[in-house]
Amino acid sequence: MKNTEVLEERITAQGCTEHLSAVEDAIYVIGGKWKLKIIIVLQENGNIRFNELQRNIPGISARVLSNELKDLELNGFVKRVVHAEQTPVVVEYISTDYSRTLQPVIMALSNWGKTHKRNIREDAF
Amino acid sequence: MKNTEVLEERITAQGCTEHLSAVEDAIYVIGGKWKLKIIIVLQENGNIRFNELQRNIPGISARVLSNELKDLELNGFVKRVVHAEQTPVVVEYISTDYSRTLQPVIMALSNWGKTHKRNIREDAF
DNA sequence: CAGGATCCTGAGCGATACTG
DNA sequence: CAGTATCGCTCAGGATCCTG
DSSP states (O other): OOOOHHHHHHHHHHHHHHHHHHHHHHHHHHOSSSHHHHHHHHHHSSSEEHHHHHHHSTTOOHHHHHHHHHHHHHTTSEEEEEETTSSSOEEEEEEOHHHHTTHHHHHHHHHHHHHHHHHHHHOOO | OOHHHHHHHHHHTHHHHHHHHHHHHHHHHHOSSSHHHHHHHHHHSSSEEHHHHHHHSTTOOHHHHHHHHHHHHHTTSEEEEEETTSSSOEEEEEEOHHHHTTHHHHHHHHHHHHHHHHHHHHOOO
């Protein structure tokens, strides 16, 4: 118990830092206001087109949606499918298998968000 | 908003909106660059003082830490304890029971972040 | 329809200095 | 030690218009 401060820090930070950096990495990729929402909508609807996607995510602008989709595609969460045989060209977005690895995260957040809202309404702490 | 929009949203978004808004609520409270990190450090160390807390969260400034702590306290995640009997005054922060309800979220994020980093290193998609 | 191009604002954040 | 006060910036995100 009477170890030096240096040792204490190293010990407590060790278990911590791991968690800390892992969560940091996760937030870096799926953080932000829209990423997870887009992924959710993409997962619940199979194929979905740009404008319908936008309609399903209240408040997002075309510009932002476009940028986020590029980002998500780069990171392997979304697949962009172009049907060139039609005119005007039809573009569809689908979620990848990899995006499905996020399901535990989404569920945890969703559950927590739900009970949190309930708590807020009851207590007004 | 137009009537058509409202109706469309209600139909397509039905299953989705629930998840969507719950996740949105969660992100609203614990989103941002620092909140979860602070909560993690607070949970791993029992009582912790301001400067030590800052040292445990690489990169955070005093100003930001101070603001975030106020916010977290308002939302019931952190308890601020002042030991007035000493001079200079000692202030300690501890995580609340309520902050422990976030553990599933933290674990999910941490796990995902860990495997994601591994994937990144292997594939370079 | 599926975005791109521009312009713009503001929240969030960082750095530094200062105080009881 | 435990913050506050200022200042200033970056950049995610908003608004609007445009196009193949």
